[in-house]
Amino acid sequence: METNGVDTDRVEAEARRVLESVPGYVWDGESLPVPVDSIVENVFGLLIRLVEDLSTAPGCEGIPPENLSGLLLTSSGEIWVNAEEARRWEGRRRFTIGHELGHHVMHRATRTRVFCRPVEVVSDEAPEQLAGARSVGGEQPLPELEANAFAAALMMPRHLMVGQCGRHGGDVDTLRAAFGSSEKAMKYRLDAMKSWPKP
Ligand SMILES: [Zn+2]
Structure with a gap:
């Protein structure tokens, strides 16, 4: 199964292996x-830092800080x-951490020093950012899409989505609260769910 060039079966398998x-x-x-934070810290030994200006990171000089999520x-x-972002949107904070873990799991062998997660320009949660946000330039590179798919699979594991939907139906608000996700991420996940093989 492929979505926007992403081999979703492979990425789902990576996230499942981690879980x-x-x-x-x-x-x-x-x-x-x-518990995305605990997994990142206790299983992978990565340090999570909340940083006001991400453009101070090596390799990110010159990128407007408001354009970086992680x-x-x-x-x-x-x-x-x-x-x-972390103060304002808990679901997005968790997704960003999952996204960066996806790079750690899937892409660090490429020896890239730093992976950035650009702010998504179109968001149902931060409409006020639309005005000031720079377009990240149409199509995102494949590793970014893979890291997003990984974050979704990590935060909203398939078997738990199936279980919760069985209990609560497809109510987005109930599900996003249970999984600690943003509304947008949950809508994407529910949409993707339609193509999953029936258990
Ligand atoms: Zn990224």
Whole structure:
């Protein structure tokens, strides 16, 4: 199954492998929301920092800070998260951390020093940002799309989505609260769910 060039089966499998490797003292495999922070810190040993100005990161000089949601610094094993976004949107903060973990799991072998997560220009949660945001230039590079798919699969695991939807139907607000996601991310996930094989 391919979406926008992303091999979703492979990315889903990567996220599933990560979740299955989480020891029981970090997560029991069922409780929601999935503890993305603990997984990143306790399983992968990455440090999460809330940073006001992400453009201070090496390799990001010159990028307007309001255009960055997060970064993975591969050499120091740090994930930097846009502090302003994190204060305002918990779901987006979690998604950004999941996105950067996706780079760590899938892409760090490419030896890129830093991966950035650009602010998404079209958002249902931050319409006021539309005016000031620079377009990230149409199509995002494949690693960015893969990291987004990984974050979704990590935060909203398939088997738990199926279980919760069985219980609550497809109510977006209930589901986003349970999974700790943004409304937009949950809508994408519900849409993707239509193509999943029936259990
Ligand atoms: Zn990225």
